[in-house]
Amino acid sequence: MKDRIQQININSSVLHLLFISAISVVAYSNTFRAPFVFDDIPCITNNPVIKNLSNFLCGLTGYEYNPRRFIGFLSFAINYKFFGEEVVWFHAFNLFIHIANSALVYLLVVLTFDTPHIKDSSLYPHARGVAFFSAALFAAHPLNSQAVTYIVQRFTSLSTMFYVMSICLYSKARNHALSESTSNVKTFALISVGIITAILAMKTKEISFTLPFVIVLYEYFFFVGSTRKRFVYIAPYLVTLFIIPISVLNIQKPIADIIVDADTSLRFHTDITRWNYLITQFCVLVTYIRLLFIPVHQNLDYDYPTYDSFFAPRVLASFFILFAIFVVSIYLYWKSRDKDKKDLRLISFGILWFFIAVSVESSVIPFVDVIFEHRMYLPSIGLLISIVTAILIIIRKSNYASRKMFFIFGLVIVIIFTVSTYSRNRIWKDRVTLWEDVVRKSPMKVWPYTNLGNAYAAEKRYEQALHAYRYAISIKPDYAEAYNNIGIIYKDKNMMEEAIKQFRFAIQRKPDYAEAYNNLGVAMSSTGNDDLAIEYFKKAVLLQPKYKEAYFNLGNAYLHQDNRHDEAVTSYLKAIDIHPGYIDAYINLTAAYNVTGKYQDTIRTLRDVEQLTENNAYAHFNLGVAYLGIGNMDSARREIDILKKMDSGMALKLQKYMLGLPP
Numbered sequence: 001m002k003d004r005i006q007q008i009n010i011n012s013s014v015l016h017l018l019f020i021s022a023i024s025v026v027a028y029s030n031t032f033r034a035p036f037v038f039d040d041i042p043c044i045t046n047n048p049v050i051k052n053l054s055n056f057l058c059g060l061t062g063y064e065y066n067p068r069r070f071i072g073f074l075s076f077a078i079n080y081k082f083f084g085e086e087v088v089w090f091h092a093f094n095l096f097i098h099i100a101n102s103a104l105v106y107l108l109v110v111l112t113f114d115t116p117h118i119k120d121s122s123l124y125p126h127a128r129g130v131a132f133f134s135a136a137l138f139a140a141h142p143l144n145s146q147a148v149t150y151i152v153q154r155f156t157s158l159s160t161m162f163y164v165m166s167i168c169l170y171s172k173a174r175n176h177a178l179s180e181s182t183s184n185v186k187t188f189a190l191i192s193v194g195i196i197t198a199i200l201a202m203k204t205k206e207i208s209f210t211l212p213f214v215i216v217l218y219e220y221f222f223f224v225g226s227t228r229k230r231f232v233y234i235a236p237y238l239v240t241l242f243i244i245p246i247s248v249l250n251i252q253k254p255i256a257d258i259i260v261d262a263d264t265s266l267r268f269h270t271d272i273t274r275w276n277y278l279i280t281q282f283c284v285l286v287t288y289i290r291l292l293f294i295p296v297h298q299n300l301d302y303d304y305p306t307y308d309s310f311f312a313p314r315v316l317a318s319f320f321i322l323f324a325i326f327v328v329s330i331y332l333y334w335k336s337r338d339k340d341k342k343d344l345r346l347i348s349f350g351i352l353w354f355f356i357a358v359s360v361e362s363s364v365i366p367f368v369d370v371i372f373e374h375r376m377y378l379p380s381i382g383l384l385i386s387i388v389t390a391i392l393i394i395i396r397k398s399n400y401a402s403r404k405m406f407f408i409f410g411l412v413i414v415i416i417f418t419v420s421t422y423s424r425n426r427i428w429k430d431r432v433t434l435w436e437d438v439v440r441k442s443p444m445k446v447w448p449y450t451n452l453g454n455a456y457a458a459e460k461r462y463e464q465a466l467h468a469y470r471y472a473i474s475i476k477p478d479y480a481e482a483y484n485n486i487g488i489i490y491k492d493k494n495m496m497e498e499a500i501k502q503f504r505f506a507i508q509r510k511p512d513y514a515e516a517y518n519n520l521g522v523a524m525s526s527t528g529n530d531d532l533a534i535e536y537f538k539k540a541v542l543l544q545p546k547y548k549e550a551y552f553n554l555g556n557a558y559l560h561q562d563n564r565h566d567e568a569v570t571s572y573l574k575a576i577d578i579h580p581g582y583i584d585a586y587i588n589l590t591a592a593y594n595v596t597g598k599y600q601d602t603i604r605t606l607r608d609v610e611q612l613t614e615n616n617a618y619a620h621f622n623l624g625v626a627y628l629g630i631g632n633m634d635s636a637r638r639e640i641d642i643l644k645k646m647d648s649g650m651a652l653k654l655q656k657y658m659l660g661l662p663p
Contacts, residue, residue, distance in 0.1 A: 013110070016132040017103055023414065024099045024139045027421035031095075031149045032088045034428040038300075038451065039152045043076070045085060048579040050077040067247040071162075071204040072155040090151045097157045098139065098148045104164040105381055106135035111171040112346065115222035116178065117336075123343035126392050130346075133388045133410050138381060140417035142295040142424045143288075147377035149428050150300075155205040160378045162201035163211050166237075169194035170215055174223050174233060195236050202243045207360045207378055209244045212237040214356055221333070221349050270368040272306060277366040280306045282318040284371045285362055289325075291373070292383055295417070298424060300434065303442035304371045325351060346389045353382025431455035439468075446472040446479055453485055462489050480510035484519060491523050499523045514544035522553055530557045551575035552585050559592055568592045583612055583619075590622040599629035617647040624654045633658075 036045050049055050049065045056062030056074045063070050075093065083089035113119060113127035123130070138144065147156045173190035201208035215237045219230055272280075284304065291298065307315050329351035336345035357379040361367060395406050427437040435452035442448050453468035466489060469482040476482075487502030503520035506513055521536035537554035541547050555571030558564040572589035576582050586609050590602040606613055606623050613619035624639030636658060643651035 012128055013106070013131075016128065016135070017106060020102050020106065020132075020135050020139045021099050023136065023418045024095065024102060027140055027145075027418045028091070028095050028098070028148060028425060030422060031425045031428060032091045034091065034149060034425070035087060035431060036085075036090075036151060037428075037431055037434060038150070040150075043073075043152045044080075044090070047073075047076075048581050049073065050080050051581045053077045053081040067203075068206060068244065069155055069204060071200050072158055075154060075158060087151075091149070094148050094151060094154050094157060097154065097161055098144070101157060101161050101164060102135045102139035104161065104168060105138050105385070106131045108164055108168050108171070108381075109134055109385060111168055111175070112222060112349075114175055115171065116224050117222045118342045118345055121342040122340065123346075123389070123393060123396060126396060129407075130385070130388050130392055133414070134381075134385045136410075136414045137384050137388070137417065140414050140421060141292070141380065141384075142298060142417060142420045143291050143373055143380060144377055145298075145421050145424050146300065146372070147374035149425050150374065153374045153377075156207070156374045156377050159201045159204035159208050160381075162197045162204060163208050163378060164381065166194045166197040166201060166211060167214060167218060169197065170218065170233075170237070171222075174219070177233070178223075191233065191236065195240065198237060198240050199243060202240060203247070206244055206248075207357070207375075209241070209360055210356050212241050214353060217349065217352060217356065221345055270366045272366045272370075273308075274364040274366060276306055276308050277370065278364050279308075279310050279312075279315050279319075280304075280370050281362040282322060283307070283314050285358065286318040286321055287371065288358070288376045288379070289321075289383070292376070292380060295420060297441065298373060299438060299441045300373075301369070301438045301442055301445065301448050302371045303445040306370060326355065343389065343393055347386045347393075350382040350384075350386030350389065353385075354379045357382065431458065444475060446476045446482070449475070450479075450481055450485065453482075457485070457489055457492075462493065465489055478509045480506040480513050480516065483509065484513065484516045487516075487519055487523070491519065491526075496523050496527050500527075512543050514540045514547055514550065517543065518547065518550040518553060521550070521557070525553070525557050525560070530560050533557045546578050548575045548578040548582060548585070551578065552582070552588070555585070555588060555592070559588065559595070565592050565596045569596070581612060583609075583616060586613060587616065587618045587622065590619070590626070594622060594625045594629065597629065599626040602626035603630075615646075617643060617650050620646065621650050621654055625657060628658055 044050065049062055050073055055065075056070075056077050062073060062077065066073055076090075079090050079093055109131035110127055113121075113124055113130070118124070147153045147160075169190050173187045173194060176190065177184075177187045198208070198211055201211060212234070216234055219234055223230070270277075287304075310316065310319070329348045332344040332351075333348040335341050336343070336348065358375065361372075361375045391406070395403055398406075427433050432452070432455045435448055435455050438448040439445075439452055449468045449472035453465040453472070456462070456465035456468060466486060469486050469489075472482040473479050483502050483506040487499045487506065490496075490499035490502060500520060500523045503516050503523060506516040507520070510516070517536045517540040521533040521540065524530075524536060525533035534554060534557045537550050537557060540550035541554065544550070551571050552575040555568040555575065558568035558571060569589060569592045572585045572592060575585040576589065579585070586605060590605055593599070593602040593605070602622055603626050606619055606626075620639050620642050624636045624643070627633075627636040627639065636654070640651050640654050640658075643654060
């Protein structure tokens, strides 16, 4: 009989997980072609570090780039290695992680019902029901869409995967330790793997700093044993608390410098005070909870007010709401000590999970954006488990018809959330629809208008782009980025005089604006004023030493001038040093080598990067010129034959060059 019940449980779990996977695929089926947006650009498409997997596997470059999120960037590098910048595979990877997380939520609930404190609870026969609805709601919920569809937020979903996996392994290990029929070896193995996943979580995103605290909470809520025995199990997890601080700080510095670095590291590009950020987060957390129950008016970039007084009505009301929820969780834990109310402990745990998991991004560490929906991805797990458990406790003594109605109602909610997520994902289909949605909901915030202008400009809808940038300036008259972007449009339209004026406006409002200096240099160079352009490019790289485009443009300006070709070579090499995959820099570098008669350097360079440049007509042209320079006519003719298939015009130009005719 026991084996039959176990088989039924296994079969029901398989069906549950198949359903959860299916609704996940349906909810995100319209996201696979959604483009890279916002922080995807610097972190993925314009990030040379992820373009070479060996940076992560064979050297320290990948780790040094961002020690705190090494595993996340490694996952992007794996994506790029096998599929390049094919966005569909980045989305597929994200969806796989989300499905895995939903399955882990299911597993966590099932494992928790096998722990000593609630395995004898009256809700135990419904354990898989709690697991199913908790996981299904998590999989389908629109609030989680940003963490899945927004590619770069893989940091959040991937760290959540390792985070929940670590707790599941801990639960399994502790249950094994309590069983007399299992060996200590299996328990040790499970704990060891759990520690590894904890480390992976902490090397994916900083929110995982809270994992050891949740492990401690889980131990004291659901297991039994002496303090000494408990400490043996949780101590390895507590040691992992040092991982993130060590990743953030340079501990080789003097103590005073470490303290300064700590304060800087715990402030993410904002001047908001810690107190003001904290009291604002009271309101933000209530907004998150509202979105969990009523996921409407979602926004990628909220125009959210900040508060400077605890006694502001909204702050005070939010504080009391949160305090009441916290008090309820403590009360439920206290009541769960009664023999017939053990299952209340799971509700209490879920609420405390929420408060702990959200604490990194919603406490005293100021972020430039006070609210982001993806920040609820991990905390929502606790609240969803609490909500489902509470509802099932209420209806467990109802008659069969009532329970059946609840089951149907629950499925309807899951389906509604699935449809809502699918609908929400429609705005991600391209950059224009995404930012048009944001500006409708945040009409007084300048950054969305800038991104909308950039999206219009990318589609050459210049008038609409100019309108968006000018609207941003009307909101914030000293907004240098908008002036710079207007200048770029005028430059693209070959209106250089107006472009130069806009770039100067940008620099006046932001004197350390490296990009504006670079763009001003490009505009000056296009009008033939290379001497002044060189000065602007030098200023750009002085302000931003890793600015590869400015070094490239500096090389171009030197290449235009007589007797400065060696300086051009130096500039191109600097750009390549910053970005080893910078194809245009390799092409212009070899052009500079040819001008100075360094034909062997051209041949060597293009051989070294043959995989990068094999389909580039300019590379084959420069290589042909170099072969002609050293008198290797056969190789030059071979390059002409290659060019005939790629670019007949360049093939003809190289033939004329061979014959000594004007190209």
